[in-house]
Amino acid sequence: MTEASILLFRACFMLLAMPIYLLSFLGIWEPFCKKIFFPFILEKIAAVYNRKTKRQKQELFRNLPEFTSPSGELKLLEIGTGCGSNFQFYPPGCKVTCTDIDLHFQKGLSQSMSQNQHLHYERFLVAAGEDLSQVPSGSVDAVVCTLVLCSVRDINSTLKEVLRVLRPGGAFYFLEHVAADHSSWNYxxxxxxxxTWKLVFAGCCLTREIWKNLEQANFSELKLQHISVPLPWMPNKSHIIGYAVK
Structure with a gap:
């Protein structure tokens, strides 16, 4: 399809979403989205994602215990914890520090914590991925980030912070939706x-090629796989999954 066709269809969708654009212009949409809409929809989406990616997540986090520190502890930092949809996949005894820029996920997060008593929850930090200054350098064994790099303001700055807080030999685990093949209808x-998607879903970008940022970051080892997640009627089926070692 030509660029003109893309612009025409895009304008049509923006016209359909005009009430949301108007609310955004008036300064009403963002507070409503953060307090009510996004926490509600994220909890529903997270449940669907966990059903669709359960096998992949189990495989992804299977080797987490291998990154236990010499002291015998496994300290894990999760960026963009949201409602805690990953907790069930972490090994027993894991010490978890949760971070998020939004406090409005607390109800879902508390429920996930109560359902996953096999973990030790150390603290919750209000922090963006680009600024983890509350976390000391080299203080965690693993960092987890799932469906978050699509919406951070700066991917490279976030990855630099990941490398800073990881101890030498620590691992960064990721599962992110990415741009589809440029020749595909999905793209x-x-x-x-x-x-419109970015506005409705709190800054989520559909066309980021996040694997390129990971390949250019200063990890000593990168295990990355492109997968497709069966999400009917959704434009974000293309994903990357894997881990990188500092």
């Missing part, structure tokens, strides 16, 4: 929906 729809 065509990603381009069309991009601006």
């Amino acid at each position: 065509f729809w990603q381009q069309i929906l991009y601006p």
Whole structure:
């Protein structure tokens, strides 16, 4: 499809979403999105993602115990914890520090914590991925980030912070949706929906090629796989999954 076709279809979707754009212009949409809409929809989406990616997540986190520190503890930092959808996949006794920029996930987070008593929850930090200054350098064994790098303001700055807080030999685990193959219909729809999707879903970008940022970061080892997650009627089926070692 031509660039003109993409712009035409994009304009049509923006027109359909005009009430949201108007609310955003008036300064109403963002507070509503953060307090009510996004926490509600994220909890629903997280449940669907966990069903669709349960096998992949189990495989991804299977070797987490291998990164236990010499002291015998496994200290894990999760960026963008949200409602705690990953807790069930962490090994027993793992010491978890949760971070998020949004406090409105607390109800879902508390429920996930009560359902996953096999973990030790150390603290919750209000922090963006680009600024983890509350976390000392080299203080954690593993960092986890799932469906978060699509919405951070700066991926490279976030990865630099990940490398800083990881101890030498620590691991960064990721599962992120990414841009589809540029010749595919999926990518065509990603381009069309991009601006409206970003507004509706709190800054989520559909067309980021996050694997390139990971390849250019200063990890000593990178295990990365491209997968497709079966999400009917969704434009973000293309994903990357894996881990990187500092």
